Amino acid sequence: MTGTVEHDLRLPLSEADVRALRVGDIVYVSGEIHSTAGIPTHVRMLECLERGEALPFDLRNGALFHLGSYNIEDANGDLQILYMNPTTSTRFNDLMPKLIPALGLRATGGKGGLDARSAQAMKEAGCVYLSFLGGGAPILTDAVKRVTGIGWRDMISHYRLVRIEVERLGPLTVAIDAHGNSVYDDTIKAMQEKRASILAELRADRERS
Amino acid sequence: MPITDAMVRQTAEDLYSWALRKVPDDTKAALARAMEKETKEAAKQTLKLQLRSAELAEQRDKFVCSDSGVPVYFVKIGSAAPLQCDFKTAIRQGYEHLVETIDPPILKHVTNPLTLERGYHGKDMPIVSYDFESGLDYVEMTCSPKALGSGRWAALELFTFPSLEEIETYILDVAIKAGAQHCPPVIMGVGIGGTFDHCASLAKKQTLRPLGTTNPEPTLAAMEERLTRAVNKLGVGPMGTGGDTTVLGVHIDYASGHGFTPVAVCFNCWINRRTRARLYGDGRIERME
Secondary structure (H helix, E strand, C coil), X not given: CCCCCEEEEECCCCHHHHHCCCCCCEEEEXXXXXXXXXXXXXXXXXXXXXXXXXXXXXXXXXXXXXXXXEEEECCCCCEEEEEEEECEHHHHCCCHHHHHHHHCCCEEEEECCCCHHHHHHHHHHCCEEEECCCCCHHXXXXXXXXXXXXXXXXXXXXXXXXXXXXXXXXXXXXXXCCCCCEHHHHHHHHHHHHHHHHHHHHHHHHHHC | CCEEHHHHHHHHHHHHHHHHHCCCHHHHXXXXXXHXXXXXXXXXXXXXXXXXXXXXXXXXXXXXXXXXXXXEEEEEEECCCCEECCHHHHHHHHHHHHHHHCCCCCCCCXXXXXXXXXXXXXXXXXXXEEEEECCCCEEEEEECCECHHHHCCCEEEEEECCCHHHHHHHHHHXXXXXXXXXXXXXXXEEEEECCHHHXXXXXXXXXXXXXXXXXXXXXXXXXXXXXXXXXXXXXXXXXXXXXXXXXXXXXXXXXXXXXXXXXXXXXXXXXCCCEEEEEECCCCEEECX
């Protein structure tokens, strides 16, 4: 890929691993990740942390991704992921600024990004946001090696906290880095700046037609 | 011979299942064209990845996305179509059979908005709208499952005697608000005029119009062209990580109304779920896409 920096990351990650990443870099992730697509799951994690209760998994130096997955337990009691794919992360805008430091996350991700409050939390804690391909179920599911744990089975499939061993999950794009750079904030700012000139061009186009 | 319950049931089931596995051909072609034109290398790679995902899902007969959305159907009944069926019941039964038997199984996304409980079933599910068309001897069914990713960014505003400038500014602002979050490049459907409900329906139906088709109304054709250019200038790009391709097409319809003019805007994500079949009196079910 011309002009693009690629990284192969293996979990758990150190702060140095994460600080080395820059917005626009391409990343492949290997090791054990955690996934959920549920707001109730995020609320439950926060409540557990506030009460000092243990979570199903220790996420310190780990990755929590906003992925919806269909997970099943087959006849042998083995866990399987039938498919997984990202969900919109901005739904967790109010929760992630607290969860990133409290869980000790080094990476989070999904699609659509997180707002400036999370970008600030990531800068302080040393964490990155990785953009997944929405509608990428076949590609992303191919990276799954096995399910190593399912937390909170009382919840519906895509709300559970699932621990998954992956091999070269990706390609993922670093969309918010640990230095306060966010492709989402940049785009929002650029859109606001361009709005007047785009409207002027629309006006000129209308007058021509 | 009439069109029967069994045919409608089967079609309702198949259309949903196909919609989860196949990105429409016009959409794949539009993504490929966008990939050629993209000037940002990272955006080009994302478009390539989208096409690869579509190809793999189709080859393996698996889902493109994990979110199967909620069931939404459109039924167009030809005035000369011989009918002996209860559409409402047959479509519901087809959907119910699908959720019990589909492989792989689908996630529970049907949500009760009052309790936030999720399952496969719920009030008014599946959502079906009916239309009639003179002269046709068949029934055409379309399925367009809708999920949160692109569904939540739809918007409608009521204006009074708006200028085209006000209308186009609003459409651009809805695109700005959706930003990076609706799995771009998207298809935008726009309705102008009519009443609140009719306008929303016009916008929705425009998302089902094949890409590359020209609007028969010259004013709207020109508006579609300039708004496509305008939205792409926003720089949101594929998956919102920057690029020249944010929208594959802006499709607009209008209706006469009073001086209060609703403008509705809605989106389909890049996988552009849309399947269609025709049912004939001789028992044939023809898959259109």
